[in-house]
Amino acid sequence: MLLSAEDLPVGNEIDCGSYEVTDGDARDFAAQWDPQYFHVDPERAGDSEFGGLIASGLHTMSIYQRLVVTAVYQRYDVIAGRAFRHVKFLRPVRAGDVLHCSATVRSVTPDGPGRCAVVVDGRLRNQHGKPVLELELDCLVRSRHRTPAH
């Protein structure tokens, strides 16, 4: 049974599990979607401010999404996402890092017939407990109060 918008646990921080970033995964993702030198070229990255390869921000966001979808959104009666706001890449992510995900439903607001706008704060921390990603998602979730079909 999927949770309707009115039943979401507003204000509770939800543990969404963790994910280990591997060198292969990080390079494969970046080679396909974000081929900047600091994601794909170890030699040039070694000479940069970061002293080595860092994971693509899109890869980091995708890891967050996989964890939050599996732990949270698959239990909610989600219609779709509308926007990310304030997506902050706070620290470099590197191969070998273990990223821990949590999410908090911040608000649920009626938004048209049968649906609510839901704002979710999400974050990833690394194995040292330091935040590496913070974001807000604005999505639509079905309401318990549906409009009649006929």
Added chain:
Amino acid sequence: MLLSAEDLPVGNEIDCGSYEVTDGDARDFAAQWDPQYFHVDPERAGDSEFGGLIASGLHTMSIYQRLVVTAVYQRYDVIAGRAFRHVKFLRPVRAGDVLHCSATVRSVTPDGPGRCAVVVDGRLRNQHGKPVLELELDCLVRSRHRTPAH
């Protein structure tokens, strides 16, 4: 020769080419990173508000990133991205859509020794000319005025 922050073409809309979304790509991406029913389950998606599968927003952002990196950022002396702001998913993206990318450097502001904060407005339009994604990137680009190494 990479462009330094001071040489970026502020205010010019840059054509970054286009990308055709295939059903296989969209489902593979979503199965790995965003397994919500409206991205991976044709039957449930068919009964939803969208009447069929739609692409993951993360996939849409990754397509944007691939196009803008290849056309633009690989020519700039980029240090790293810091944040996305106002990432808006404006219309559903579906298999068969051809997404056209453009980007505009909006501002370049000194930000610490040897570097500038650069804000880039990016967008994807579909084959009907309708916007499907808009976002702002806040990134760091090296300055022409480097601090001496010694």
